Amino acid sequence: MSHAQSTPDYNIVVDVDDDEPTLEFQDFATTGANQGRMNTDGAATASAPPPYQAPGVTDPSGNGHSIWHVEYWAQYFNVDSRDVVQRTYMAVVPKDSFLDVYNANPDLWGTFWIPTSVIFVIFVTASLSQGIAEALAGAKREYDFTMLTFAVFIVYTYVLAIGTFVYGVTRYFGSHPGLMECLSVYGYAMAVWIPISVLCVLPFNWFRWVMAAVGFASSGFFIMRSVNQIVGRSNGKLHKAIIPLLLVAHALLVVVFKFKFFNYSVANISGPGAPAQPSDS
Numbered sequence: 001m002s003h004a005q006s007t008p009d010y011n012i013v014v015d016v017d018d019d020e021p022t023l024e025f026q027d028f029a030t031t032g033a034n035q036g037r038m039n040t041d042g043a044a045t046a047s048a049p050p051p052y053q054a055p056g057v058t059d060p061s062g063n064g065h066s067i068w069h070v071e072y073w074a075q076y077f078n079v080d081s082r083d084v085v086q087r088t089y090m091a092v093v094p095k096d097s098f099l100d101v102y103n104a105n106p107d108l109w110g111t112f113w114i115p116t117s118v119i120f121v122i123f124v125t126a127s128l129s130q131g132i133a134e135a136l137a138g139a140k141r142e143y144d145f146t147m148l149t150f151a152v153f154i155v156y157t158y159v160l161a162i163g164t165f166v167y168g169v170t171r172y173f174g175s176h177p178g179l180m181e182c183l184s185v186y187g188y189a190m191a192v193w194i195p196i197s198v199l200c201v202l203p204f205n206w207f208r209w210v211m212a213a214v215g216f217a218s219s220g221f222f223i224m225r226s227v228n229q230i231v232g233r234s235n236g237k238l239h240k241a242i243i244p245l246l247l248v249a250h251a252l253l254v255v256v257f258k259f260k261f262f263n264y265s266v267a268n269i270s271g272p273g274a275p276a277q278p279s280d281s
Helices: 070-078 079-094 096-101 109-137 146-172 179-199 205-234 241-260
Strands: none
Touching: 070 079, 079 096, 079 109, 079 179, 079 205, 096 205, 109 146, 109 179, 146 179, 146 205, 146 241, 179 205, 205 241
C-alpha cells in the first residue's frame, strides 16, 4: 500500500532597502598631496624641502617674533661655550664651512664678544710692548689711552660697516643673506688677532711682520670663503668683483694693526722720559 507524502511549499520574501549605503573603495595613493607616500621599495618619499631662508628673517607664517621683542634677540644667544669655541676654531683654522654650522643655530655671542676681546687684548699687548721698550730704555712710562679709543673705532667700524656692506650688496643681487649672518662672518674673523696680538709682544720686527701676514691669510681666507658661499646663492647674478674689494678692505685693516699696535722699537727711545716711538722698519 503506497502512501502519498506531500511537501509543503514555502515562499521566502527578502526585503532589500535601497537606502542603505553601498561599499566604496578609496584610493589612498591620490589623497594627501602634502603627506609622505610609499614608493615601490617601501621607503617613504618626503616632500621637497623649503627654499633657503636666511637666519634672522621673520617667518612669513607669523610665527616669528618682531625685532622689538626680547624673544627675537634671545634666539641669538641660545649657545654654550662649546659652540662658540667650535665656531672660533673654524674661523681661525678655516677648513670646514663655517656658515653651515652657524646657520643651524645663529648667535650674536661670538659676533660681539670676539671683536670686543680683540680690542681689549690688542690694547693691553700694545701697551705692554711699549712699556717694556720704555723700561729697557730707562724712559718714564706713560699710558696712551687714545690707543684704546682708536682700537674701539677701527675694530667695530670694520665689523659693522663691512659686514653691513656685504649684506646690502648680496641682498640686492638676490643672494638672500641674513644681516646677522654677514656680521658673524666678520665678527668671528677677528678671532685670529687675539693670539697674534700676544705673540707680537716679542721685540722682533720681522717676526711681527710674519704674524701680520699669517693673520691676513687666515682671516682673509675665512672671509672670502664665507662670502663666496653667500654669493653662490645668487645663481650667478652677483659678479664676484666684490671679492677683490673685500680683500683690499681687509688688507687696510692689517696695515693699520701692524703700524699702530704691532710696531715699536727700543732703539728709537732716547733720553729719560721720552715716549716710545714706532720703528721705521
